[in-house]
Amino acid sequence: MIQKATTINQALDSAVPIRDPVKIYEAMRYSLIAGGKRVRPVLCLAACELVGGQESKALPAACAVEMIHTMSLIQDDLPCMDNDDLRRGKPTNHKVFGEDIAVLAGDALLAYAFEHVAVSTVGVSHGRIVRAIGELAKSIGAEGLVAGQVVDICSEGLTDVGLDRLEFIHVHKTAALLEAAVVLGAILGGGCDEDVEKLRKFAWYIGLLFQVVDDILDVTKSSKELGKTAGKDLVADKVTYPKLIGIEKSREFAEKLRSDSLELLQGFDPEKAAPLVALANYIAHRQN
C-alpha cells in the first residue's frame, strides 16, 4: 500500500508541473501534493490489479480520482460551504490563494482529471476509456458527490433527519468517488462486468464505512490528532451516526460494513485481493 501511494505521489507530481500561468498551477499543486492518504487512487490501482490488469493502465485514472477528491476538499472549505481555515494541518487553499483562485483551481483540477484519463491512458481500448470517463463523471455530478452535498446543505438545522437521509448523504458525498475509483480500476484493468459490479458493491460498503468512521472520529478526537477542526459536525448541528444511534452502535455498524465488504472479495485470488482487504481494514481502524 505504501509503495502504491509512492507511485501515486510521483505520478501526481509529474502530471501537474508548474507552468504558465504559475499562480493557478501553484494553487492546484498546493492542495494536490499536500499529502493525504491517497486512499482513492490506491483503491483504483488495487482494483485494476485484482482483475488482472497492469497497474500502469489505471495510473492516469487513479490520479484523476485524486484530482477530483482534491477539488471537492478545496470547495468544501470555501467560506460559502464549511468555511474552514485548516486542512491536513495547513491553511486551506482559499486562505492562501484567495477565494477566486481557489474556485478556479478546483475547476482546473476537475477538467484536468478528464483530460488526463482521455489523453494519458495507454494500453486500454477506447471503448473502456469512454466507459470509464462516463463512470467518473457520474460520480461527481447531480447523481454523485454534488447530490450528497446538496442534501447535506439542505439538512443542516433540520430536526427530522433520519438514517435513510444520512445514508443518502454519506453514500453520495463519499462512497460515490470511492466507487468511481474502484470501478475505473476494474474497467481499465480489463475486468468482466460481473467483477466490476461486485467491486462496485465493495466500494459502496467501504465508502459508507469511511464516513461512519469519520463521524466517530469527529466526536472522539482532538483537532490536533485529526489535522483539521474537530467537533465541527456538532458545531454545525450536522446529523451524524453517533448522534442518531450513539457511539457504540456506530462502531458496531462500522464493523458490519467492514465484514460485508470483505465477503465480496472472497471469490477473488486472495493474494491479489490482499491490498483491498488491507484498505478496508485501514479505513475501519484509522485514527485520523
Place this chain on the structure above:
Amino acid sequence: MIQKATTINQALDSAVPIRDPVKIYEAMRYSLIAGGKRVRPVLCLAACELVGGQESKALPAACAVEMIHTMSLIQDDLPCMDNDDLRRGKPTNHKVFGEDIAVLAGDALLAYAFEHVAVSTVGVSHGRIVRAIGELAKSIGAEGLVAGQVVDICSEGLTDVGLDRLEFIHVHKTAALLEAAVVLGAILGGGCDEDVEKLRKFAWYIGLLFQVVDDILDVTKSSKELGKTAGKDLVADKVTYPKLIGIEKSREFAEKLRSDSLELLQGFDPEKAAPLVALANYIAHRQN
C-alpha cells in the same frame, strides 16, 4: 441558425430533467435553459455538418459545450468573482439559489458535460469520442478558460497591461471554448486532421472577434440593451481593446478578424459553410 438553436434548446431541456435532489436540477436548469444565443452549440453542429457528419453525431457535444459555458457564467457572477446580480436580464444563479448551491450547480454542469459526451454520443468511433473529450477538457482547465480567468484577475488594476496580455486573456477566456465547440463538431463529424486544424484556427479568429465586440458593446451600449450591467469593465478598471487602441481601431481590428476567419472557410463547400459564415457575421455585427 434559428433551427439549430431550437434543436439545441430541446436537447438541453431533455438532457437535464428535474430529478431528485430537485434543488440542484432547478439551479442547473435555471441558468442552462435561460436562453442565450447558443452560439457555441450552433457552431458545434455547423462544424459537424461542414465536414460531412450528421448533426445528431455532435448533438451531445454541442449540449456539453453549452453546459460548460453556463457553468462559467454562474461562476463569473459569484461574489468572489465579478459579483454580478444580473445576467441576461434575470437575477444571477447565486442570488436565487444561494452561493453554495450555485457553486455546486456549476460542478454538476461541468461533470455532466463529460458524462453526456461519453454516454450519449452515438454513431461515432470510441477513438474519436476519447479525442473529443480530451479537447473539451483542455479548453476548460489551466490551459484554457481557467488560464484566461486567472490572468484576467491578476491584471486588474495593473497599469502596464499591453495588447499581448489582453489577447492572451481573451483567447483563453472566450476563444478556447469556441474552439472546443468547433473542433468537437469536426472530430465527431468525421473530419480529417487538416479540416480540424483549419476549423481550429477559424474558431480562434471568431473567439477573439467575439471578445473584441464584447469590449466595444460594453462601452457603447446601456445595461438595458445588453441585459447585463454595462460599463462594468470601466468600473472594474479592466483593460479592454477600446481602452488600449480606441473605439475606431477596435472596430477595424474586429473587421479584420471577421474577414480572416471567413478566408479559412474558402476551401469548403460554400453551401455547407454558409452557417459558419452567418455565425461569423453575426458575432461581428451583434448588438448585445
